[in-house]
Every structure is written in structure tokens, then in C-alpha cells.
Amino acid sequence: MTRRARRLGHGLLLALAAVYSLFPIYFITIQSLKTPQEDVFGNALYVRHATWENYTELFAGSEARVRGYVVLPRVPYLVWVANSAVVLAVSLVVTLAVAILAGYGLGRLQPPGWRWWRRLLFATYAIPHTLLFIPLYRVVVALGLDDSHGALALMYATMALPFAVWLLSAYYANLPREIEESALVEGASPAMAFLRVILPMSRNVLVAAALFTVGTVGNDFMLASIFLLDPSKQTVAAGLGVMDVSLEELVAVAGVNLAAIPIVVACALLARGYVRGLTAAMLEGA
Amino acid sequence: MPAPAPGGAGFPLRPSRRPGRRRIAVAYALLAPSLVLVLAVLAYPLAWETWISFTDFSSRGGRHPTFVGLENYRRLAGDSDFWRASAVTGVYFSITTAAKLAIGLGLALLLARPSRARPLVFLAVFLPWAYPGGVTVVAWYWMLNPPLITSYSVVAADVKHAIDAVAGAGAYAFLTVILFNIWRGASFTAVFLLAGINAVPTELFEYARLDTRGAAQRLWWIVLPLLKPYLALAVFLSFTTAFADLANVWMLTGGRVVFPVIGTRAYWLGIRSGEFAQAAAWSLSLVPYLALLLVLLFRWFDSPEEQSA
Numbered sequence: 001m002t003r004r005a006r007r008l009g010h011g012l013l014l015a016l017a018a019v020y021s022l023f024p025i026y027f028i029t030i031q032s033l034k035t036p037q038e039d040v041f042g043n044a045l046y047v048r049h050a051t052w053e054n055y056t057e058l059f060a061g062s063e064a065r066v067r068g069y070v071v072l073p074r075v076p077y078l079v080w081v082a083n084s085a086v087v088l089a090v091s092l093v094v095t096l097a098v099a100i101l102a103g104y105g106l107g108r109l110q111p112p113g114w115r116w117w118r119r120l121l122f123a124t125y126a127i128p129h130t131l132l133f134i135p136l137y138r139v140v141v142a143l144g145l146d147d148s149h150g151a152l153a154l155m156y157a158t159m160a161l162p163f164a165v166w167l168l169s170a171y172y173a174n175l176p177r178e179i180e181e182s183a184l185v186e187g188a189s190p191a192m193a194f195l196r197v198i199l200p201m202s203r204n205v206l207v208a209a210a211l212f213t214v215g216t217v218g219n220d221f222m223l224a225s226i227f228l229l230d231p232s233k234q235t236v237a238a239g240l241g242v243m244d245v246s247l248e249e250l251v252a253v254a255g256v257n258l259a260a261i262p263i264v265v266a267c268a269l270l271a272r273g274y275v276r277g278l279t280a281a282m283l284e285g286a
Numbered sequence: 287m288p289a290p291a292p293g294g295a296g297f298p299l300r301p302s303r304r305p306g307r308r309r310i311a312v313a314y315a316l317l318a319p320s321l322v323l324v325l326a327v328l329a330y331p332l333a334w335e336t337w338i339s340f341t342d343f344s345s346r347g348g349r350h351p352t353f354v355g356l357e358n359y360r361r362l363a364g365d366s367d368f369w370r371a372s373a374v375t376g377v378y379f380s381i382t383t384a385a386k387l388a389i390g391l392g393l394a395l396l397l398a399r400p401s402r403a404r405p406l407v408f409l410a411v412f413l414p415w416a417y418p419g420g421v422t423v424v425a426w427y428w429m430l431n432p433p434l435i436t437s438y439s440v441v442a443a444d445v446k447h448a449i450d451a452v453a454g455a456g457a458y459a460f461l462t463v464i465l466f467n468i469w470r471g472a473s474f475t476a477v478f479l480l481a482g483i484n485a486v487p488t489e490l491f492e493y494a495r496l497d498t499r500g501a502a503q504r505l506w507w508i509v510l511p512l513l514k515p516y517l518a519l520a521v522f523l524s525f526t527t528a529f530a531d532l533a534n535v536w537m538l539t540g541g542r543v544v545f546p547v548i549g550t551r552a553y554w555l556g557i558r559s560g561e562f563a564q565a566a567a568w569s570l571s572l573v574p575y576l577a578l579l580l581v582l583l584f585r586w587f588d589s590p591e592e593q594s595a
Contacts (some may be wrong), residue, residue, distance in 0.1 A: 013396055018410040021473065025417060028425035031436075042440035044489050057362030098319045099320065105316025109309050117317060119584055124324050126526045126576050127332070131552055131569045134562060135331035143326075158327045165320060211416065214475070237420030256421040267416040271409055278481030282516070 003224075006162050032254040039250060076232055082258055084235040088217055091156035095164055095213045096206060097156070102170025104194065110173070118169055125162035129155055140227060151227050152235075156220070160213035167212075167281040171205045172198070207270050208277030218263060229233035238260050290342025345560025358567035367551070368568070375547040375572075378464065379528035385468045386524055387517060395509075397476070398483045408480075414473035426466045431459075441546040467527060475520045482516035483509075518586040525579055548572055 033050040034042060042048060058077040102121070106114045129136060136155070145151035175198070183193035224238030231239065236259040267274075339358055343351035362368050393411050397404060414422065431446075432439045446458040494508040511519070528547070546554070548568060556565035 010396075010399065010401065011403070013409045014401065017393055017396060018407050021410045021414050024422055024425040024429060024469065025413060027429055028421070031428055038437075040435050040437060042437050044436070044441075077554060094323075098323055099426045101316040102320035105313040109311045109313035109316070111313035111317075114313070115588065117321075119580075119588065121320060121324065123580055126522075126580070127328060127567075128526070128549065131549060131556075131565075132328075132331040132335060134556065135334035138334070139327060139330050154323070154327055159326050161320060161324065168570055215415055215419075218417075221420040237418060253424055256418070256424055260418050263416065263418060264413065266432070267412060271416075272405075272411050274412070275408075275477060275481050275484065278478060279484040282482055282485035 004285065028253055029257060032250055032257050035252065036250070054250045055258060057251045058255050067216070076256055077236075080234050080236045080239045081233055083149065083228075083233060084237070084259060087152050087156065087235055088214065090149070090153035091160070091217055092210060092213055094153060094157040095160045098208060099161055099164035099168055099209060100199070100206075102165045104172050106165070107169030107172030108175075108198075114169075118166065121165050122156070122162045123159070129159060130226075133223075133226050137227070147228060147230055147233065148227070149233065152224055156213070157225055158214045158219045159220075160209075163212050164209035167205055167209050167277070168202065171202055171281045177203070202280075204273045204277035205281050206277070207273035208275075208281065211267065211270055211274045214263060214266070218260075333568045335569065338563050339570050341563050343563045345562070346511070351563070354563075358563050359571075361564070362567050362571060364488035367546075368571070370547050371546045371551045371568075372571075375549075376459075376526060378460075378467075378547055379525060381423065382464055382467045382528065383521055383524040385464075386471040387476045387520060389468065389472035390520065391477055391513075391517075393472065394479035394483055395505075397480050411473055411476050414470050415477070416473075419470060422470065423466060426462065426469075430462045430465070471524055471527060474523070478520060479513060479516055482513050486512050515587040518583050522579055522583045 027045075030045070030047050031039070032054050033047045033052075035049060035051050035053065038047065038049060105111070106118050111117075139152040140146055143151070143154075145154065179201070180190070180197055181192040183191065183197050188196065218237075221235070221237035224235045226232050228238065237256060338351060340353055340355060341351035342354045342357070377561045396407050397411065427438075430440050430442060449458045449461065450456070490508070490512065494504050498504045498507060548571065552565045552568035555568060
């Protein structure tokens with residue numbers, strides 16, 4: 001095989017990988033830009049007369065509206081977006097804060113049996129929260145978090161925590177000791193050495209842990225729909241996605257798609273850090 | 287974190303044969319929030335689920351469950367539905383895992399080679415996993431099980447009937463769920479394995495180039511063994527989705543689960559029929575497999591002899 005043919009083949013494979021990965025997202029975006037007429041009579045793969053109608057509908061207020069033969073339900077979209085943002089932010093902060101402490105405690109200070117503690121925490125990753133919804137509901141009520149965002153944030157934090165602790169502890173475990181020792185020699189306290197030296201160094205690993213949390217949280221709509229009964233407290237995915245009827249509305253499709261944009265932007269900016277973070281954690285101690 | 291001792295360097299950081307008592311105390315203090323969080327949320331539910339699986343608790347019975355021993359498990363063993371669901375879960379897990387590893391490895395190797403388009407393609411490959419699953423599951427639903435009114439509904443329905451006619455009712459729904467799981471999971475696997483490839487020293491690949499003939503040999507003798515721990519982790523993560531991802535099964539089939547996996551069946555028994563005890567037994571039937579997988583995973587991914595530092 002000549003060099004040129006090989007390069008061409010590589011390029012084709014890259015293009016194929018991109019199309020394979022993006023097609024469903026392209027597809028749903030195309031559908032969400034269609035008018036009801038084009039939805040029925042147009043082509044499945046492209047849109048001829050793109051319209052923002054489905055998107056602007058989301059912000060049209062909370063009155064029930066009639067469009068064609070369909071009565072659109074009241075959708076407090078902005079409230080749902082705000083709810084999602086709050087839940088995501090709280091679960092991110094809780095997960096990272098708790099995981100950093102545990103990662104440092106286990107990986108750096110290595111108390112006896114630290115490996116087993118880490119394994120124990122990691123094993124909880126396999127527990128399917130959705131199957132435990134009855135006793136989980138009791139816990140939520142006992143904690144006084146019934147129908148509140150706190151319940152959801154708490155649960156999301158436990159879902160993402162095992163992997164985050166694993167990554168961070170692996171990274172901290174084999175980071176060369178000299179790094180903080182020089183800070184200690186300079187007279188810094190261990191806490192200071194951690195905050196000023198170690199923590200900034202683990203930036204990429206933190207990005208990896210954070211994006212993993214976002215991916216885990218973003219995937220859920222079932223727990224949200226189980227634990228948040230009040231419609232005004234729903235997150236976007238749960239609010240729009242769970243009802244079978246609304247799932248078949250282009251407005252719903254537009255709504256969930258729109259909510260994804262900030263996450264996609266964040267991922268685009270942080271993607272490189274994500275891989276570097278994973279690699280760093282693996283290099284330091286798989 | 288407690289304030290460090292005044293003037294001193296606090297606890298010694300280098301792990302010694304006998305770690306300082308103070309350091310151990312600090313380590314456990316740092317670990318405590320994680321344990322409290324996980325235990326507060328999960329300990330009671332797990333204990334409850336286990337206890338209930340030994341009782342006759344259901345929405346039809348009284349408020350107080352009575353202990354019935356292994357009755358629920360005995361019923362499970364004699365239930366042909368259970369064995370069918372187990373088989374389906376096994377098939378689902380095998381197919382999705384194999385495909386995720388193959389596609390993920392392919393994408394990772396493709397992205398490991400430098401090229402001008404790599405950053406963009408990497409982002410594309412990353413998106414199926416990073417894009418909120420709640421959105422993409424709707425995308426797949428629209429693609430493969432479209433609502434009645436769209437322009438391509440007839441085509442999709444024809445495909446569905448053709449596949450169901452050959453492979454039995456529900457085959458198409460099963461396929462949809464599998465495809466979605468593979469699409470999303472392969473993205474995660476690819477990025478994860480790419481990070482693993484990056485973690486392997488380049489010299490190793492250089493030697494491999496000299497020592498082996500052909501790319502296939504190199505893949506089998508060098509790349510795969512080096513990536514084994516990451517592959518093991520990918521298999522584990524895949525297993526957890528094989529029964530925990532039931533929300534997606536639910537969505538893609540519009541709640542009409544024709545091909546039940548253990549997870550959906552347990553959920554169905556619990557929430558629709560109120561057979562809480564049976565549902566608990568169904569869910570817990572997966573614990574042995576999970577334990578086995580964890581043992582294998584820790585052996586490959588977390589083996590003490592590799593960690594000599």
C-alpha cells in the first residue's frame with residue numbers, strides 16, 4: 001500500500017467515525033427544526049424550511065396552547081432549566097469536594113487497608129439506584145428531603161462518587177513525594193501544600209471526574225421523575241421526557257436538545273483535559 | 287481538616303512501614319464524608335431490599351411483611367420467565383459488551399494516530415457519551431421508533447415488521463435498545479481506551495513495531511495485553527449498564543417491554559404489580575455475577591504486585 005492510499009484510508013475512517021458518532025444528534029436536531037407540515041411530508045434526513053418555532057414555543061409562557069389539532073401542555077421550561085442547573089451544580093460540587101478529600105486521604109496518606117476502602121467505594125458503582133426506589137424513597141423522607149432537589153443531588157453524588165474517588169486516589173497515590181516535600185520544607189502546612197501545589201496539579205484529573213459526573217447525571221431522567229413529583233420542580237429531561245405523549249412532540253425534542261447545548265460547549269472546552277486527566281490517573285497508578 | 291501542629295511539618299507524608307497514628311486519623315477523617323454519603327444513601331436501601339426478598343411483602347398483603355425464608359428464591363428458580371429474562375440479559379450483556387469493546391478499541395486506535403482532523407473527530411467521538419443520555423435516547427426513539435405522523439414512519443414500521451417477522455416479536459425493540467447502548471457506551475470506551483493508550487510509554491510501541499510482523503499481530507500480542515486492565519474496567523462498567531440502564535430500555539420501547547431483562551422485569555413487578563418481595567429477589571439474583579466480575583476486575587485493574595511504588 002502506498003503512503004497516499006494509507007493516508008486516504010485513515011481520513012475516510014476518521015470521517016466515518018465522526019458520522020457514526022454525530023448522526024443521531026444531527027438527526028434529532030433536524031427534526032426539531034421542522035414545521036408540523038414538513039414533519040409529515042418532508043424528508044427524514046434534511047430540513048427544507050427550518051424554523052425556530054419549536055424552540056420559541058418553549059418560552060411562550062405557561063398558558064396551554066393549541067397548534068393544529070394538538071393541545072400543547074403547559075411547560076415551565078425556564079423553571080426546569082434552572083432546576084437542572086441547580087441539581088447539576090450541587091451534585092458536582094458535592095461529588096468533587098467529597099471525592100478530593102477521600103482521594104487524598106486514601107491515595108496519599110494510605111492508611112492501612114486503603115486499597116479495600118477504595119474497592120468498597122468502587123463496588124457501590126454497580127448498585128442500580130432505579131431498582132432501589134422504594135427504600136430510597138424512605139431514606140429521602142427520613143432525611144426530610146421529600147420532593148426536594150437535595151434528594152436528587154444527593155443521589156447523583158453517590159452515583160458519580162465511586163469513579164471520581166478511584167481516579168483521584170490513583171493520581172494522588174503515585175505522584176512523586178518530592179512535589180509537596182519542597183513546599184513543606186519552605187514552611188507550608190500540609191493543608192497549604194495540598195491546596196497550593198497538589199490540587200492545581202490535579203486540575204485535569206478533576207476535569208475528568210467532573211465530566212464523568214456530568215455524563216452520569218445527564219443520563220438520568222428516571223430518578224428525577226420518581227423523586228420530584230411537583231411539576232414545577234422537575235428537571236428538563238424528566239419533565240419533557242418521561243411522559244409518553246410529550247415525547248412524541250417536536251417541542252419536547254427541541255426542549256431537551258436546547259438544554260444540552262451548555263453541556264456540549266463545556267465538553268468541547270474540556271474534552272482535552274478529560275483525556276489528559278484519565279491518562280494522568282492511569283499513569284500514576286492504574 | 288484539623289489545623290496542623292504549630293511550627294512543625296505536621297504528619298510525615300512519606301508512607302513508612304508503620305504509618306503515624308496521626309496520619310491514619312487524618313486519612314480516615316478525609317475518607318469519612320464519602321463513606322457517610324454512600325452509607326446514608328445506600329446502606330438502608332440495600333439492607334431493606336435484602337430483608338424484603340425473604341418476606342412476602344406486597345401491596346396486596348398487610349402492612350407488616352412476614353418472613354418466608356427462601357420462598358421467593360425458590361419461586362424464582364421454578365419460574366420460566368426468570369430464566370428467559372436471565373438469558374436475555376446474558377445475551378444483551380454479551381452483545382453490547384463485545385461491540386462496545388470492538389468499536390471502542392477501533393476508535394481509540396484511530397484517534398491515537400496524529401492527524402490534522404484528530405481534535406475535531408475526537409470531539410465527535412466524545413459526544414455520544416457526553417451528550418445527555420436523556421436527549422440522545424429521545425433521538426434514537428425518533429430514529430427507530432418514530433411517532434405515527436412523521437414522513438419516515440412507514441419505512442421504520444416496515445423495517446420493524448420485517449425484523450420481527452424473521453426473529454420473533456420484540457426483536458426490533460431489543461435491537462433498538464442494544465444499538466443505543468452500544469452507541470453511547472462505545473463512545474465512553476473509546477475515550478477511556480485512548481487515555482489508556484496514551485498512558486503506555488511510546489517506546490513499548492516502538493519495540494513492538496520491531497518485534498512483530500503486521501498490525502494484527504501487534505494488536506494481539508502487544509496492545510491488548512497492555513490495555514487489559516482498562517478493558518477489564520470497561521467490561522465492568524458495561525455490565526452495570528446491562529441491568530441498571532433500564533430507563534433506556536423503558537424509553538426506547540415506550541414502556542412496552544417485550545424483551546424483558548432482569549432489571550425491567552424487577553421494576554415492572556415492583557411498580558406495576560406491587561410484588562415488592564418478588565421484585566427484590568429478581569434484583570438480587572444478579573449479585574453473584576456482579577461479585578464475580580468485581581473479583582476479576584480488582585485482580586486485573588488493582589493488583590497489588592503492579593503497584594510497587
